[in-house]
Amino acid sequence: MTRILADLPDEDIKWLDQIAAEQGKSRASVLREAVSAYRAEAPSSGNTDWLEAGFGLWAKYGFNEDGMAYQNRMRDEWVREWDPDYDPAKHGPLTDEKDVTR
Structure with missing residues (x-):
């Protein structure tokens, strides 16, 4: 010692x-x-318990969408549908009509 x-x-x-x-x-x-x-x-530097705790975290809360599909929908949010120079959204809107508040 x-x-x-x-x-x-x-x-x-x-x-x-x-x-x-x-x-x-x-x-x-x-x-x-x-x-x-x-x-x-x-916590130790080699401890990976955080990885086990975080893996599948979204699915635990009912969000069962493929990560790439979610990312593409997020990108489509930036498409300006009123601008003729922009292509239309390829993956559908993130919100429905019932979600839109004015």
Whole structure:
């Protein structure tokens, strides 16, 4: 085990001493446990749990459209149908008549 030097405020040292006395442990033992608990909860650089949590997230909330189809519909939103220089939308509108409010 490697030994380290750490500068802590006096209030923190008093608090650590109080916790150590209550638990019947040394200050170093309390610090080791605190670091271990922090490591267990802190995200690591190689952790890919976020990938598992995010995969299929839209489908979980009822959005079951192909990603490319959605992207194409979003692009068609920028087609100016009133301008003769623009081609008409290729993938249909994003909204129905009932969605349009004026």
